Amino acid sequence: MSHAFRELLKKVGSGPHTSENLTRPEAAEALRAMLLQEAKPAQIGAFLIAHRIKRPTGEELAGMLDTYEALGPKLLPLSRRYHTAILGSPYDGRSRTAPISPLTALILACCEVPVILHGGERMPTKYGVPLLEVWQGLGVEWGDLSLAQVQQVLEATGVGFVYLPQHFPVAHAFVEYRDQIGKRPPIATMELMWCPYAGDKHLFAGYVHPPTENMFKTCLELRGMEQFTTVKGLEGSCDLSRDRTAIIGCYVPEIQDFERILLHPRDYELAGADVPFHSTPELIDQMRAVLQAEAGELLKSAIWNGGFYLWRSQVCPDLESGLAHAERLIVSGQVRDKLVQLATQVESQRLNYSAHP
Incomplete structure (x- = not known):
């Protein structure tokens, strides 16, 4: 297999004048060989750097997603009124701005929109705060659950989290290469589109x-x-900024193109500075203040994001009603209660495992 992989490496690594793009099947095979360690370590490192320099194509990323779908975990379909929302966030976390997606997930789940997030531990190259650590601070310990247990939590609460070290170990083992090459590889872009849901x-x-x-x-x-x-979001996440115009791409299958939407927070009296991230304990305190509906910049960010996602998930007919509904859910305590329900369900699954390993 290392000899076959060398041919794929030669295609992407032959320089600016003679390198070639991989076909979708070739890209799928390249990632499979790397994940399963059939390629040699030197080949893997060379491929990741060469592919980054060449820049990936959409076709190559499609092939890589084919491999993730073939080798990776999938949560089972739910019977719900709304499609399950998959919130893709960079695996190397956040270092400058406060993540909002856990609050967004709770808001959506209050309205019967299931939400799945995914990620791992602190990861190169940024080593920012990962979503798992945020959930832990909120009292939700996803890291110990099997995929079957996550499925039960998702069905009971509407929120699920696919954790790489536990549920996709071959992908987690690949993290070491990211650290060694010191650059974010193209598969980091592919991960933003991964949907571990059937x-x-x-x-x-x-x-x-x-x-x-x-x-x-x-x-x-x-x-x-x-x-x-698509969302031109904070640090590459799908969190909308309040400090600038939100650039949104809504895919329209009929025309096979994006409908471009520009959202100006000032038009909804929600403009302001994005909340900086200083430390996880401070972030958790800010999130708990939001759950108590205490006035502050993060509350405004939660309403801005919650309202947008309620609208795009078809719970609300327009952004204005989405924003109003998000605010009601927070002020009424329903979002806080959803977190309590989620934490209780996760802890119950952990206790069941401890009693019956």
Whole structure:
């Protein structure tokens, strides 16, 4: 296999004039060989750097997603009124701005929109705060649960989290290479589009650089994804900023293109500075203040994001009603109660495992 992989490496690593893009099957095979360690370590490192320099194509990312779908875990379909929302966030976390997606997930779950997030531990190259650590601070310990237990929590509460070290160990073992090469490899872009769910879904994928959105579009079209929204979000996440105009791409299958939406927070009296991230304990205190409906910048960010996602998930007919509904859910204590329910369900699963390992 290392000899076969060398041929794929030669295609992407031959320099700016003679390198070639991989076909979708070739990209799928390349990632499979790397994940299963059939390629040699030197080959893996060389491929990741060469592929980063060449830049991935949407077709290559589609092939890599094919491999993730073949080797990775999948939560089973739910019978719900709304499609399950998949919130894609960079695996190397956040270091400058407070993450909002856990609050967004709780808001959506209050309205029967199931939400699945995924990620791992602190990860190169940023080593920012991962979502798992945020959930832990809120009293939700996902790390010990089997995939079957996550499925039960998802069915009971509407929130699920796929944790790489526990549920996709071959992908987690690949993290070491990210540290060794010191650069974010193209598979980090692919992970933003991964949907570890077998049912109907609506993918929300964040990005920083505009060319990434075009790669999303090509990749997801090739894979037949019809429900997806792109967000030029905070640090590449799908969290909307309140400090600038939100650039949203809503894919329209009929025209096979994006409907571009520009949202100005000032038009909804929600403009302001994005909340900086200083430490996890401070972030958790800020989130708990939001759950108590205490006035503050993070509360406004939660309403801005919650309202947007309620609208895009078809719970509310427009953004204005989405914002109003998100605020009601927080002020009434329903979002706080959803967190209590979630923490209770997760702890129950952990205790069941301890009693019957």
